[in-house]
Amino acid sequence: MHPKNSFLILFIAAALLGITAAPRWAQSTHPSDIGREVAVPRHLEDDEEFLLPIRKLIEHGQELFTANWTAQEGAGRPLAKGTGAPLSDQTEPLIFPRNFNRISGPDSNSCAGCHNSPFGIPGGGGDIVANVFVLGQRFDFATFDPRDRVPTKSSVNEMSQNITLQDIADSRATVGMFGSGFIEMLARQMTGELQAIRDRIPPGGSAPLVAKGISFGVLSRRADGAWNTLRVEGIPAVSLVSAGASQPPSLVIRPFHQAGKVVSLREFSNNAFNHHHGIQSTERFGRNTDPDGDGFVNEITRADITAVTIFQATMAVPGRVISNDPAVEAAVLLGEQRFQSIGCARCHVPSLLLDNQGWVFTEPNPDNPAGNLQVNEAPTLSVDLTGDNLPSPRLKPDPSGVVHVPAFTDLKVHDMCDGPDDPNQEPLDMNQPPGSMGFFAGNRKFITRKLWGAANEPPYFHHGQFTTMREAILAHGGEGRTARASFQALNHYDQDCIIEFLKTLRVLPPGTRDLIVDEKGRKKKWPPVHPQTAH
Template identity: 40%
Template structure:
């Protein structure tokens, strides 16, 4: 019933056409950084200048403390975050990390490699928008923008002779779109709360009864298996599926590795640009030995996090598409069982987004007394329904008959932010709500048609994929046509990443 009703809701949307990151292994901070984080560091606003002897200017001279950001209206914070997102950081800003790897671990600087770019092990781009560029800043990325996860935890590898398959060695990842991310994070937080409450209830019952208690884990109609609580307070998570044993939904990255936009942003800034945030690396420190400290303040990270969270939710657009075919394709999409994982819509209990996430780990700002909040209705979320076509659960989507999505090496495995290894054949259910303008497709971005992305599915998707392949040509095309109606909206104006943003630009409302 749930699947059918959600599909019907999607069809209703089709009747009203609206106008309009990869991720590397997360390493916990060391004890010194953790202790620093607990003090809740903050710095006042300042204007950066270049280090002595570097006769140029920073690309991002103005920096903001958290206190300043908290006193700004949403449109102003959005504009500052957008500017940060599209800024091409340079050496005066602190870009590059000659003495550290992408995890922050020490390495011996190699002058022959240069302080800035190493295409495989990174830094490999000057700005966030260098990869998140299609159809505009904050969107997805072309194949050329792919990153190589785990290589960023190593010394520079660009000049090392590698084996023939970068993908198999370095876990190649294509860039995901960030539109609607605020709603996605809040879904993850609410689902985490549900699952952990169910666990605590089982623990309480087991302690009271003196016998083990098994509870089914269910949130928003999505099953995550079961766990057994024992009278001594311990739990057995062997039957938990689709989520780490800590029951924290991690809705960001292809494999579900990060719990929050902020955590994702702090990590990506260091790994992809060599820009260190003070909340993770400390105030007044220069761990990467590039002669620049305090590269990104807490307020800077808040602004770029809020920008991503406030990007409008994807929409349904039938411009240039036959509406009747799309409506039929939505019916067929449901009938063959694709909505079993790609659930058309998930409900939010609250449309209020607040950063930071209180469950952010040490090394990512988590002081909720300094939260910046706004209502997700301003991003186009209507009726607390998030039509993202996902269940925010990991699934096995490949097998020996359909091996395309099984390209991960046996070892090492990518780990989530809480350091649980994620099986190589498991991926987070893709959010399809931006499928129409987020190609190429697949976690490597090596599939240039939606049809190919569908037919590459195996594993848990075998039955649905087989039903899809048994469809007539016209029905298959109808499903593809339907998916092409799910698109990221275009913000006015569609800024070139190298053009300075005006702070007068309003926050988009998704309509």
């Protein structure tokens, strides 16, 4: 018998005998809680996640996501970096007045402190004030004081070079998690399709890599069986690593982080709780251990991480708001057509298909890296993402048994910069080993931005320094240069129509039932039966 199942059997047996106890989330205040200042007074015990109704699990996940963590429950990491590694200088712990740092972290009290837009929805995007300094967490406490020469302590990098605000980290916009369960499941299915092709390639052979109709180039093997990824495209470097013929590249699609770094919502959450808040999960840091030296153990449980993962995975999907004004309707319709004809849709693919019940989200993700819950370490938890009991609106299977996910992405990474002097290039490459030459060579590759919900989740581009979608279009370089030139070649009205089309792609107000609505929130049929002629 799987050891994790014993808890469930004991619980069921106790229920039959009428001796069940309320789960911790439902218990009343204990006298020892008087005067205690914590954001989450009750955590889930491991395996409780399988006993709660899905709505209660989501509620607990939202409680964790919106919690303003305090020092009385493990917030802060006095002796640990945001990477989880020990401080470079243990003699200067991250305690007041060094307990928060906007660049190296901890940098926030709550996940929802940054993820809250639009409508104040927990899990949404964020203003540029909420930008995250990705990779800044490899420093203890950023100060830029040139007198401090300890590498990755405060002022010099792994190569003992002075760092500046411009090159210590990659400044990234906070993106929303709307529809993210569908995105993770698309990535899992695409990974499976690519791996199936890989596993059929004999020594000396090659094969085109195609998943969901998206081309990822060609994977080859030499006569000795060694793998050649030189013609593979759109897959992050970390998924192309091979240590020999018997260890093929994983080809894992990584749909989270704007450079395609993170496999799953669970990995994203484990990383973020430690980086941003100093809250260390048991599955990453161990039970009854205190690696960050704050005097607290078991700060967030495996069951808690499952809850916050399910909360994010079941967030409502974005939809469209299209005005009933005939002039606007005509412009939107033409804008959709031009979006296709000038090549935007080659990368911003309007819809990808989930089949074979791929809309049933399961935990854990089979591709989770070490330090995150693995398959067979706990029972599988499943949630039907199309269920009516989840936040609306929802995607539904069509009559052929597939779910169309209209995210406007291909989940590939693309070079989006016009050479090394393009100001959109990032100073660091998070998909290379920290401190390596490749790491410091910078990054020009970004996952195709999901456009669903884009219109009311500004700012734009990976760095969030553009206030309009037009600016973002005109900044497309590298592999996006041709589409940019085609946009610029359009007359002004046609350009405006593309913008008007993009303005319809919105996160809908909470409780909206339909995916396409008019300006008053009423269900709208689109495209119209008798479209207006654009002028």
